[in-house]
Amino acid sequence: MTHTFRELVIGGVLVAPLIWYAVAALVVVLVLRPILNLVGFSRIFSNPSIAELSLYVTVLGLLVLLF
């Protein structure tokens, strides 16, 4: 089964669908931030910045897979 992507056209310019996913993943991660702070996400990992980047990549991957 092939995954179909909705096309994003701005003023006649075709933009890669990944842009939508990247923006949506950013919004999801931003919404998750207060919860991450509440559970002490930055204290769990030795390198919190890589952990947050990995979380972003995971959310992005899930969005691409599911939608």
Place this chain on the structure above:
Amino acid sequence: MTVIDRGAFRPWGFPLASWAFAIRIWIAAVVAVYLSFWLELEAPSSAILTVAILAEPTRGQALEKAAFRLVATGIGVAASIIITGIFSQTRDLLLIAFAIWLGLCVYVSGLLDGNRAYAAVLSGYTVAFLAVGQIDNPAHVFESSMARGAAIVIGVLSVTIINDLLSAPDRHPRLAAQLDEIHRRIRDCAKQTIFGEIIKPVTYAALIAEIVALRPEIASLTVESSSGPARGAAAQNAATALVAQLHALRALGALPPIAEATTRENILRVLEAADDHGPSAPQAAGLLAAQGDTNGMVATSTWTFRELMRRDQQVRENLAALRGDRHPPWRWRTLRHRSHLTSAESGVRAAIWFGLAEAFLAYAGWSAASGSLSLVGVVIGLGAVTPNPRATTALALVTAPIAGALAGIIEFFVLDGVSDFPLLAIALAPLIVGAALVMTSANRAVSVVARLSLIFAVSIFAPTNPQTYNAQSYLYSSLFVCIAIALLLCAQLLVPPVSGLRRRRRLVASAQSELAQAPLWDRRHRPEEEMFRDAIRIGEIISAGGGVTSNTGTVEEALSHFDQTSAIRLCIDKLKAIANGPSDTDVRAALISRDPLTLLNAARTLRAASVDNPALGDLSATLVVLSLFIEAARARPQNIREAA
């Protein structure tokens, strides 16, 4: 920018942290260029330029700048399309519209600070890049906007990912250390004041300037990580509490010194004990009260010392919250003083400079003049976020030939016709690593020259796939960079920027008018937040005068207004807390009259009634402090005229 550890390993005189920063920027630049080539973007030079602009030593600062760069580019693209759409058939009107837009953006940037101000000017010079750059081909504005936007996104992603993967340092540990150091110095001043030494106004002003200079960096904590908002709130509170502590210290300094040596020693011991065991204000209050109170000054000293210790505790609590990634129990906002008149004047002047450059270049009729005009917009924008735009232009004029030479050496001596990407990456290393290293220098002028050299050199070199190695195009680019900046400097000599003296006068006048309007019974903000805003004004006065010591009279005047206005606000706050208390009308009348004797009488009445209600005692002491501040201000000569 970086913490310099004496005795540590320092290759070529730069600490390892600076080397790590420089290498991160080089890797990010190479990744950005590679991705732009791979994606066949139209403007790969915008990607590497973005990396050069986002070259900040900490993750939070780079991320915040990146976010503002994306937003501002979006606004600039929209403005370019609208302006070009409306005026594409009338070239003169189009150029006037660009000048007005740039002026508007410079005005907005004057009301903001840090990366927000940068975003405002970026919205302005994005128009210069996109619409002015495409002035002969308006139909191409949208496509070039998309190409520039895509390249900027690539640049932002490269910097962000490289900073994350290579563990770029966070700003908050160093910020906490800086706030801690300021706190320690304020406590030292407090100890000196207790011993009756007089602290010079320049010392207070220097401390205030250091605190408020941290405001833009505190704002960048929010984006640093998921704990960023908590840390940002704690740092804002700590900075505000430090300013409030300074105000309490000024109040302590205005009071008569403690006469008894034993009491002084004991109070000092209490203050030092607070370092380890928290505040012991009640103990100190007891010690002071033991001296016996005849004229209310001891009660006022007690209250002032308690206030100092309360602020000390607030600083301590918020620094602990900053270090422990916890939300502070309350939230103060670090308000910013906004000078609309000065910002508007700067905006008008920016529009005039751009207009003059436009007129000259249009009259000259050179074929590549649009590129030059774009650069005029960029330098106007970059200068607008510094205290002295003309000095920035002069620095840019010094930098432009250096950058041109560096770009020429890379293009025609180092690479000289090669087309392999690895060779391009290696050739870029000395330029980017060298410039980034020098950027970390403590000398601000050297750091600015290094940053501008990197930005100009990268934009002149403009990597493309394949590289053209066109000597004529290189010479034109270099020449027009120099012409643009020289032209702008001429325009700025003809119509000078708003002078430091004028800005200082306006700032002091605004402090005077605020004091004249006091007391304002219904205020939107907490007294501490407004204290911070007044402190920002003092910081602006210092930066407009070129330093703390160069305009002592104006600084003293501003400090005196800060003391009085803040004390009035504290009185109003305490008066509200004991609504409909005894002598309510008398206190209000005394505050309106701002007469020291009337204030002291109102304070005496309140003190008599304070046996059952300690809040009345607090208000009484605040009124005495206010009366002392007013007396001190009346005794001091009016320095504003001297400064003028």
